[in-house]
Amino acid sequence: MQPRIRFISQRFGISQNPHAWEAPDQSGWLKSALFGSVDVLSRRYCSHESKPIHTNMSRDEARKSLYLQARASSPFANPGIFMQFGKTRANIWTWDREAGAADLDLSSRNTVPESALHAPADGLVLRQSLDGYEGQAWRDGELMQSQWWPAEVRADQWSLFCLSVEKLGLNPVQDPVLLPTDYDRTSIPANDLPARSLLESVRISHWAVVAAAFILLPAIYLGLRYYNLSSQEARKQTELAALWQEKSTQRSAVAAINSALSKTQEISELFNDSHPLPILSRAIARVLDLGARVERVDYDYGDFRVMFTISENFDQSSLVRALESDPEITGVTLEPTGQNAFWNLRFREITMPAGAAS
Incomplete structure (x- = not known):
């Protein structure tokens, strides 16, 4: 033409x-x-x-x-x-x-x-x-x-x-x-x-500019939408990978605690005396099972303090009930530290002969 x-x-x-x-x-x-x-x-x-x-x-x-x-x-x-x-x-x-x-x-x-x-x-x-x-x-x-x-x-x-x-x-x-x-x-x-x-x-025709705009603008919009969706999908994949890694780390920590618990239990039975590590390991396992992350642990003559960070769906009452049902734990308290998502868990050990705990 x-x-x-x-x-x-x-x-x-x-x-x-x-x-x-x-x-x-x-x-x-x-x-x-x-x-x-x-x-x-x-x-x-x-x-x-x-x-x-x-x-x-x-x-x-x-x-x-x-x-x-x-x-x-x-x-x-x-x-x-x-x-x-x-x-x-x-x-x-x-x-x-x-x-x-x-x-x-x-x-x-x-x-x-x-x-x-x-x-x-x-x-x-x-x-x-x-x-x-x-x-x-x-x-x-x-x-x-x-x-x-x-x-x-x-x-x-x-x-x-x-x-x-x-x-x-x-x-x-x-x-x-x-x-x-x-x-x-x-x-x-x-x-x-x-x-x-x-x-x-x-000199470009005004009509040609309008026609180009009708063609280019939808293409640009669809391209940006595709880029945003691709970016969101990539972020989700990254978050899932990080979550899987965190869960794997938590499972490894629980396995290590259980192994240490078994060894400690054997030593306690040998000397006919109790040791705080089994109680602490059970408490930490409860915290990790609910999706929290342990940041610090303190022990002072039968008094335990565990500082951890929680997720959005953390069930506080479930943790308290689980620890109160433990026959070797008493005085369970759970309170925020004032920092964002940081909580303090405190409890005491009930002194009892080794081997008496279930």
């Missing part, structure tokens, strides 16, 4: 179809939204130069050099510039962006001079323009010189044009055939401006 084409001239104003025999383009707004638009500017408003391309320069260097020359030599203070490079020459059109009648728009940056749409010719030709007439001198498929007249060309005007192109080695044509206005709409030439200037000349 080609972009929407508008013609800007004094004769037709701004029109998609400057010629009466062309059918109106009803899809102009849709083309402009999807593929952009191109303004074809009448030769009337353009100043033309044809300059040789220096062979000792790269194409980028030549673009920059000719662009600066065009700005300096243009008769307009704020020129629009269109550059078209051929094999050996570059054609440069400039126009005044701030000129034009009230119903004309010459400030468009996506503008192509109508001469750039003409098919190559051979020698000297006279073409009918959107406004007036244009004389062109062609050699080897490249436009060498152009001149515009607002009305039908007189013989003396054409003779002067022929004299001006003799230095190009072209044979004069005394009676030129008037060529009709013909444009190659299937291939819109690109503006060979330097890279920076070309970026500055790009």
Whole structure:
């Protein structure tokens, strides 16, 4: 699909179809939204130069050099510039962006001079323009010189044009055939401006911006949602792994306590005396079973104090009941320490002969 084409001239104003025999383009707004638009500017408003391309320069260097020359030599203070490079020459059109009648728009940056749409010719030709007439001198498929007249060309005007192109080695044509206005709409030439200037000349359609927003915004939203869900899932996996590690550590601690309890029980029975470790191990096991974390243990002549941190679902009454049911434990108290989630468990040992406890 080609972009929407508008013609800007004094004769037709701004029109998609400057010629009466062309059918109106009803899809102009849709083309402009999807593929952009191109303004074809009448030769009337353009100043033309044809300059040789220096062979000792790269194409980028030549673009920059000719662009600066065009700005300096243009008769307009704020020129629009269109550059078209051929094999050996570059054609440069400039126009005044701030000129034009009230119903004309010459400030468009996506503008192509109508001469750039003409098919190559051979020698000297006279073409009918959107406004007036244009004389062109062609050699080897490249436009060498152009001149515009607002009305039908007189013989003396054409003779002067022929004299001006003799230095190009072209044979004069005394009676030129008037060529009709013909444009190659299937291939819109690109503006060979330097890279920076070309970026500055790009104009994005408002409709294209809206369409891009409708496409990009849902994609961005879904991408962020996916990222958030993935992050939450990763955090949950990390928390589960940490919880499993903590439970494994607690189970290992209980196993170690039970092993120590067994050894201590054997020693106590051997000496016919009680030892505080079995009582302490049972109390700590009760604390760990309820999901708490033991932080500190103190023992002083039959008095025990266990400091631990609790989880959100910690059942305090279950711990107290479990310890009060132990025949070797008495005076069970459970109270917060004043620090967040820290609790103190206190109880005393009931002195009794070794082996009497169940």
